[in-house]
Amino acid sequence: MKRALSGQMLRWAWWPCLLLLASCQSPAPCPSWEAWEQFRATFMSDDGRIIDRGSQDSRTVSEGQAYAMLFALAANDRPSFDRLLQWTENNLAAGDLTAHLPAWLWGRAEDGSWGVLDDNAASDADTWMAYALLEAGRLWGEARYSALGQLLAERILREEVIELEGLGNVLLPAPRGFQAGEEAWRLNPSYLPMPLLRRLAQSDARWQPLVTSARAVLIGSAVEGFAPDWTLYSSAKGFAPDPEYGTQGDYDAIRVYLWAGMTHPDDPARNDVLAALDGMEAVIRRDGLPPAQVDSGEPVQGAGPPGFSAALIPYLIARGAADLADQQALRLVARPVPEEAYYQQALRLFGLGWQQGWLRFAPDGRLQPRWDREGCR
Secondary structure, eight states: OHHHHHHHHHHHHTHHHHHHHHHHHSOOOOOOOHHHHHHHHHHBOTTSOBOOTTSTTOOEEHHHHHHHHHHHHHTTOHHHHHHHHHHHHHHHSTTOTTTOOOOSEEEEOTTSOEEEEEOOOOHHHHHHHHHHHHHHHHHHTOHHHHHHHHHHHHHHHHHSEEEETTTEEEEOSSSSSOEETTTEEEEOGGGOOHHHHHHHHHHOGGGHHHHHHHHHHHHHTOBTTBOOSOEEEETTTEEEEBTTTBTOBSTTTHHHHHHHHHSOTTOTTHHHHHHHTHHHHHHHHHHSSOEEEEETTEEEEEEOOHHHHHHHHHHHHHTTOHHHHHHHHHHHHHSOOOTTOHHHHHHHHHHHHHHTTSSOBOTTOOBOOHHHHTTOO
């Protein structure tokens, strides 16, 4: 009896050790991404709509839904991701994201009713959304997300891609409305983030020609070291200034520098794209802050908003100008991004989120959120 009791006591003595071992093997909790939580509290409704609170029509754009889905994934915030996805599908995609590209604009009409204000799609939002779904499927192990991402990516190829002589397959800004004359097409360089295209090409080889054409657009459209908001392309003339916008670069173009800076150093196109955009670094080194706008290489309209400084931090680091990146970070402390400035806050989450390690991209474009890299949950 004494021997049996001793054996039982010995077995029970192991339990604290086993529990301690199990606790050591379970993932540690991740710190919260406070910038995302602030963004979510300011702009996201309870049912998953990102509201541009500075707009007169309280609009929602598909880009905002897609960005927020990526931020939620980077923050390991699956409940928010699901609400964003459900609202997008129900309100921008006529209830079925497998059958419709999301409309780019939803809000309050002049008669006071709410709904889709423009049912044309925006290919940058569609690409970010497909990417976020594919990566959510991979990182969270959810087949539904992966399937939705694949189907959305296929629809983008069918409806928003065109083959242009001398350029190959290229991503148009939308399914309709961007042909400029008989032979010219209006393109938007900021719609072509290289990491996303590489990840989509990894999933579907039909995207690989868009990787090649994106590099050509990003480099060929740059004017005197600056990215334009829009560029015209024709097989006869190649890239040329858009007659409507000239070589102007501001709110769209700022993302070209952001995406280039966030691209992994081992990406084969990264250094060439950064070299084509050297004008912005030179202006910041001269003036201490980004211009509000450039046109023909000359800054105009004074200082850019603080969100521009956030967007340029990855670019400046990638170009080896860490001193200028630190200067822009100080500017954000001295002059914070206005709380309800939706677009600037989105730029801030991308720029500072990348700098602080909340979201990074692998050479093949896969998302590398902090919670996955560090093994926490």
